[in-house]
Amino acid sequence: MIKIAVASGKGGTGKTLVATNIFYTLLRNKADALLIDCDAEAPNAVAFFNVSQGNETEVTRMVPVIDTNKCTFCGKCHDYCNYKAIFIIPPFKIIRVFEELCHGCGACSVACMDDAITEKPVSQGRVTSFNIDERQAIIESRINVGVMSPVPVIQAAIKLANQNHDIIILDSPPGTSCPFIQTVSTADYVILVTEPTPFGLSDLKQSVDTLKSIKKPYGVIINRAGLGNDSVQNYLKDNDIELLLEIPFSREIAEFYSTGGIVSEKIPALGDRLFQMITKIISLNGNSSN
Amino acid sequence: MEIAVISGKGGTGKSSISAAFATLNGRKVIADCDVDAANLYLLFNPTHEEEIIYIAGHKAHVNYELCTPCGICANYCRFDAISFNGARVTISEISCDGCFLCSRICPENAIRMLQNDKSRMYSGSFRNGKMVYGRLAPGEENSGKLVNMVREKAKQVAGENNLEIIILDGPPGIGCPVISTITGADKAVIVTEPTISGLHDLQRTIEIVRKFDIKAFVIINKCDLNSAMSDQIETWCSNTGIKVIGQLPFDTGVVEAMVQGKSIIEYDINSDVSRMIIEIWNKIINTN
Structure with a gap:
């Protein structure tokens, strides 16, 4: 089994263009592949495939419920809470939990000396399994609107992935903060997708630094090549970073993608190149211990 | 505005x-x-x-000279950030949420919380x-x-x-x-x-x-x-x-x-x- 993150x-x-097209070419070539959409704030991968919905699991976080009859307003739970999720004014016997700030660490329950804190599950989002041709093919993570952190839902989605699949493709959330790290840290190899613009280069450098710091092997795909300038190409050359593929900028691709189409279906050459690329990555980085 | x-x-x-x-x-x-x-x-x-x-928050670090290791911290951690194999406690910086709970409950005061200051x-x-x-x-x-x-x-x-x-x-x-x-x-x-x-x-x-x-x-x-x-x-x-x-x-x-x-x-x-x-x-x- 190998896990490859696209980030x-x-x-x-x-x-998502790259992740869905890699996944499509793998299925076409009869590989046993699973796609996990880890972009829980804005999941979209499912829209590109003909799927039927399978199991759905609610992801919850335990938040405190304070029994004000038992509470002595000592304030220890407030002191233990590192997320400022408990508000207390002891003289007025007021105590409140801000559920949206709570990370569910359980420190307040440990702190309470008066047995006044119980916990209840609060929904953070859900993880849904989708089938293609009766087989588990896509797992989607999706946070509820208003939930602060996608991390618990992303972790649940990755955990749910059936380890029996040969190849798992992770469509990662953007950025280089927690949600990104949580996703790529479980992968054997990371494909970074960038565009040849100053913004693309700046964000690519940050992603590369992050991946280096956690020692993940990675390579880069330049999308919309031809647009912008060649500073990304130069950066890759100067730093000896593998350029996996360049996808040329084309209005045709952009227009077709906008309709929810799989570009490799329309332009088979792209699918072939992605398949060659992924086969090479697997042969060099296969047999996961993650 | x-x-x-x-x-x-x-x-x-x-x-x-x-x-x-x-x-x-x-x-x-x-x-x-x-x-x-x-x-x-x-x-x-x-x-x-x-x-x-x-x-940007904190990360837990174990002082192995003080750690006994009892593994209590691993039981309390809700972020799967602490693993205990019976002989050694290991904290995953990636998973640590910085909640301080492990540092508070450690009977040996062996866990310190370090600031993320980058x-x-x-x-x-x-x-x-x-x-x-x-x-x-x-x-x-x-x-x-x-x-x-x-x-x-x-x-x-x-x-x-x-x-x-x-x-x-x-x-x-x-x-x-x-x-x-x-x-x-x-x-x-x-x-x-x-x-x-x-x-x-x-x-x-x-x-x-x-x-x-x-x-x-x-x-x-x-x-x-x-x-x-x-x-x-x-x-x-x-x-x-x-x-x-x-x-x-x-x-x-x-x-x-x-x-x-x-x-x-x-x-x-x-x-x-x-x-x-x-x-x-x-x-x-x-x-x-």
Whole structure:
């Protein structure tokens, strides 16, 4: 089994385009592949395939419920909470939990000396399994609107992935903060997708630094090549970073993609090149221990 | 007045449009709230008049000279960050949420919480006013708090310099840093694109804007890539009671401007896109 994450610092560089097309070519070539959409704030991969919905799991976080009859307003739970999720004014016997700030760490329950804190599950989002031709093919993570952190839902989606698949493709959330790290840290190899613009380069550098710091092997795809300038190409050359593929800028691709189409279906050459690329990555980085 | 420019989907042109707004007539404050992937400084090359260290939470570290190891910490950790194999406790920095619980319950006081102090906030001047931006160090969290700090600073700078308008260039998504960007802002401009992902993400973004009760406007960028989808988005918005205040065509000039370190307004004020952006800006400013 191998897990390959498709990521990018900058949003909208073509991460989902690459992830869905890699996945499509793998299925076409009869590989046993699973796609996990880890972009829980804005999941879109499912829209590109003909799927039927399978199991759905609610992802919850335990938040405190304070029994004000038992509470002595000692304030220890407030002191233990590092997320400022408990508000207390002891003289007025007021205590409140801000559920949206709570990370569910359980420190307040440990702190309470008066047995006044119980916990209840609060929904953060859901993880849904989708089938293609009766087989589990896509797992989607999706946070509820208003939930602060996508991390618990992303972790649940990755955990749910059936380890029996040969190849798992992770469509990663954008950026280089927590949600990105949580996704790529589980991968054996990371494909960074960028675009040849100053913004693309700046965000690429940040992603590369992050991946170096956690020692992940990676390579780069330049999407919309021909647009912008050649500073990304130069950066890759100067730093000895593998350029996996260049996808030329084309209005045709952009227009077809906008309709929710799989570009490799229309332009088979792209699918062939992605398949060659992924086969090479697997042969060099296969047999996961993650 | 704080005007937040956001988009559920990344890469729809949020920052290019923010940059265009920021370089229109009248000095302004521009605050880059996409602290995870700040980009506007590349165009505006601001001076660094102030640099502030931002503490992005904490990470637990074991002092192995004091650790017995009993493994109690591993039982209490809810983030699966501590593993205990019977002989040694190991903390995964990636999974540690910085809640302090392990350090509080350790009977040997063997766990210390170290600050994440690599993130920064900068404040300075750019060619059309003042600029504030944050840079979250890779892998760090609490980006919402850094966004709050950037906004506070932007308000302070606006007050000190008598600048009325603050433009907040927001992060993609709908999570914590986005909520921090729009909470209490006067207006939100949502930039979308006519793709299936653009429409899905717009719908989630509008939900979040509604939840926080903020006056929202929609711009459909690169509208000619799929005019049928653009029309569909426009219809969906009008049925939902959200105003589409402009459709911008795809123009490689926007990318060429970026390569030259300019906004489209500075690059070619007479282009169709520039003209439309000026119209859009006037609508945003003049609609209550």
